[in-house]
Amino acid sequence: MTMSVSAPPAPAPVSAGPFHRYSVHSDARHLLGLEGMTRDVLLALLEDAALEREWLRSGAPNRADLAGCSVMLAFVEDSTRTRMSFEVAARRLGANALTFNAGASSLNKGETLLDTMRLFEAMGAQLLIVRHSMSGAPAYLAQHLRATGVINAGDGMHEHPTQGLLDLLTLRDAWHGEFEGRRLAIVGDIAHSRVARSAIAGLTTLGAHVTVCGPGTLLPADVELLGCTVAPTVEDAMEGADAVMALRIQKERMEGGLLPSLVEYAREWGVNHERVALLKPDAVVMHPGPVNRGVELQAAVADSGRSVILDQVANGVAARCAVLKRCWQACREAA
Numbered sequence: 001m002t003m004s005v006s007a008p009p010a011p012a013p014v015s016a017g018p019f020h021r022y023s024v025h026s027d028a029r030h031l032l033g034l035e036g037m038t039r040d041v042l043l044a045l046l047e048d049a050a051l052e053r054e055w056l057r058s059g060a061p062n063r064a065d066l067a068g069c070s071v072m073l074a075f076v077e078d079s080t081r082t083r084m085s086f087e088v089a090a091r092r093l094g095a096n097a098l099t100f101n102a103g104a105s106s107l108n109k110g111e112t113l114l115d116t117m118r119l120f121e122a123m124g125a126q127l128l129i130v131r132h133s134m135s136g137a138p139a140y141l142a143q144h145l146r147a148t149g150v151i152n153a154g155d156g157m158h159e160h161p162t163q164g165l166l167d168l169l170t171l172r173d174a175w176h177g178e179f180e181g182r183r184l185a186i187v188g189d190i191a192h193s194r195v196a197r198s199a200i201a202g203l204t205t206l207g208a209h210v211t212v213c214g215p216g217t218l219l220p221a222d223v224e225l226l227g228c229t230v231a232p233t234v235e236d237a238m239e240g241a242d243a244v245m246a247l248r249i250q251k252e253r254m255e256g257g258l259l260p261s262l263v264e265y266a267r268e269w270g271v272n273h274e275r276v277a278l279l280k281p282d283a284v285v286m287h288p289g290p291v292n293r294g295v296e297l298q299a300a301v302a303d304s305g306r307s308v309i310l311d312q313v314a315n316g317v318a319a320r321c322a323v324l325k326r327c328w329q330a331c332r333e334a335a
């Protein structure tokens with residue numbers, strides 16, 4: 001990453017754009033975001049994900065809940081854990097899961113995203129799992145495809161709803177099922193983070209509080225509207241919190257000049273042992289991954305007993321099982 005050490009200019013505040021309005025929940029074939037999802041639906045998904053986790057842990061054979069369902073994994077932006085865990089979940093539930101290799105596709109010849117996804121619909125895909133750098137891309141597809149359910153696997157700076165669900169499941173364990181009165185501190189690049197948006201939407205719906213903090217250039221323009229509070233320093237944010245989530249700097253969504261050096265960033269905003277000591281004694285340390293060790297999170301903290309990063313990964317498979325079942329059931333009811 002190329003960064004200047006001099007003070008950054010004052011760029012226009014970052015906004016997720018108008019597409020964040022498309023987190024609709026009227027059609028359960030789709031999962032586009034957690035914003036606006038009711039408490040009852042959220043809790044039901046978490047309950048089901050917890051049951052799926054027991055089944056996954058038991059090592060029982062694959063099931064047939066999604067037998068006859070063709071799932072197309074369309075990741076038009078890089079991913080490791082989201083793509084792989086959707087694939088594991090779909091296969092464990094008996095779906096026919098196929099992965100679209102966007103980098104070697106006719107998107108590179110100028111074919112549009114919608115035309116490409118219409119091909120998959122014509123080939124019989126019933127669920128489309130979409131990651132895209134553009135906020136609102138999954139919602140756009142959900143509006144224009146005929147019958148295919150669309151699951152958002154991360155769209156630009158908007159939302160990452162299955163990440164939100166796995167984070168909620170992880171916190172449900174850490175907080176013994178009680179969200180009311182609990183507080184999560186989210187530290188880092190809030191402005192470009194779809195993970196933060198989904199976590200804030202889900203946690204506020206369930207009665208927990210979120211405090212965000214990070215460099216002023218990395219706080220979104222509408223931060224107050226998200227329903228969280230903003231702390232001036234990382235110490236203020238973490239003092240007495242019930243959990244902390246460190247976020248990676250989304251350099252792929254920046255035009256540059258938003259930050260001083262990475263060393264300065266780690267000093268000012270990095271989650272390290274001294275800062276973790278400010279949390280409540282039983283508080284956990286989270287990170288959606290991938291981690292840039294030594295930048296937003298000290299390596300020793302990532303590997304410590306407070307870290308639940310690998311629990312988040314395991315919970316991702318369970319949460320995606322619950323989401324796939326819900327969307328597939330709605331597709332069948334709509335058929």
Ligand code: ASP
Pocket residue numbers: 154160194195247248249288289290
């Ligand atoms: N993997 C998460 C995302 O795709 C977080 C990150 O990449 O930093 O949003």
Ligand code: CP
Pocket residue numbers: 078079080081082083154163288289290
């Ligand atoms: N947390 C997350 O979405 O990771 P990937 O980008 O590796 O899928």
